[in-house]
Amino acid sequence: MTRTETVAxxxxxxxPTVNGVTYTIQLWRDRWRTHRSEMPVVYPEMNGYDPGTNEFPIRSVRAPLYPQYRLGLxxxxxxxxxxxxxxxxxxFTIGFTGIRFARKRDVPVVASYHTLLDDRASQHxxxxxxxxxxxxxxxxxRSFFERVDHVTAPTAFARDHLLETVDADVDVTVVSNGIDTEFFRPVDPTSFCERYDLPTDRPLLGYTGRHGEEKNLEEAIKAVTGTGMTLVLGGDGPARDVLEKRAAESDADVRFLGFLEREELPAFYSALDVFVFPSPVETQGLVALEATACGTPVVAVNAGALTDSVIQGxxxxxxxxxxxGDLQWAITRCLDEQDRLSDLCRRRRAMLSVEHSIGQLTSIYDSLE
Structure with a gap:
C-alpha cells in the first residue's frame, strides 16, 4: 500500500462561490494539510477572489444557464x-482536465459524486x-465517472443512484463530506435571538441555504400557517420574492433573515427547536448535519439523500x-421529543466530523496504485 501525500x-x-462543494473542498484542504501534506486546487478564475498558496486559477467563461458560475478552459x-x-x-471542463492530467502523469484519479445532473435538468x-x-x-x-479509478459518494442514496440509475460501472465508496464539528456545536443563542428579534415564547423552526424552487420551501411555510409557530429562513436565492409573497398571503409568522455570516450559523442552529429541510434534491444536505452537530433535531423530506442524513427517531x-399533515406530524414529534433527540444528535457528532471523513479518504487514496 502506498502512502499518499500530495492530492491535487x-x-x-x-x-468566491459558497455552496456545499466549495465548502467541502476548503474543509478537506485544511484538514489534509495537518493530516498528510498539501492539497493544491485547480479552479476557474472568478472576479472577486485572489488565489492563495497552492491555488491555481485558470481562464474561464460564463457558464450557460448558470451565469453566476464560470467554466474553466x-x-x-x-x-x-x-x-x-x-x-x-x-x-465538467476542469473535471475532465483533471482526469487527463492524471493519466498523462500516470497517477491515480478519484472523483466525488456531489451533484445528480438529472435532478438539475428538471429545473430547466x-x-x-x-x-x-x-x-x-x-x-x-456514466462517461465521466467510468474514466476514474474510484468514486466517493456522500451518501448511500447518491451511491445507489450512480450505480443503478446512471448504471455506471465504477467502484464507489460512501464517504460523508463531513463538517467542522469544532465549529458547529451547541452554543448560547441569546445574543443571536436578540439581534434578529426572534421570539422565545413559541416554537422556533428554521432553514438556511439557497432559496430556490427546487428546495421546496413553500411546504415549510404551509406547515406553520395557523399554528402559532415561527419559521425563520436564512439565506437567499431566486425564489425569495415568491416565498415572501406566499408568507404574506398566509396566516404564518415567517421571518426572512437574509444571508447569514458563517460565524452566525452555530447560534442560528442552536436557537431553533427544529430545523426544517423540505428539499428532495440533495446528495447529502450538509446543513442537516450542521444542525445535528449543534444538537437540533431535523425534520426532512423522505426523499433523496435526506433518507440517509436524517435518522428516523x-x-x-x-x-x-x-x-x-405528515410534515406537521413530524414537527410535533420533534417538539415533543426534543430533549431525547437533541441528546442523540450530540452523540453523533464524532461520526459527522470531517476528521472521520479524512480517515476514510486516506484509506482509499493509499489503496490506489
Missing part, C-alpha cells in the same frame, strides 16, 4: 507539480423533452413530500 483537487466550483495551469493522486470534484426543462434530457445527463455522467423525523 480539480473543481469547476470554487471560491481545458488547460492545466503552469506551476502545478505532479501530485501523488488527483481528486476531481465536478464532471419540462414536458416531453425532460426524459430525453435526463437520459443524456446519465450518459454523460434519532436525529429527527422524515415526512412524505407533498403531505403538509
Amino acid at each position: 483537487a480539480f473543481t469547476d466550483l470554487y471560491l 481545458p488547460a492545466v495551469p503552469d506551476g502545478l507539480e505532479t501530485p501523488d493522486l488527483v481528486h476531481v470534484h465536478t464532471p 426543462v419540462s414536458g416531453n423533452v425532460l426524459d430525453g434530457v435526463k437520459r443524456t445527463c446519465r450518459l454523460y455522467e 434519532e436525529t429527527g423525523y422524515r415526512y412524505q413530500q407533498g403531505s403538509i
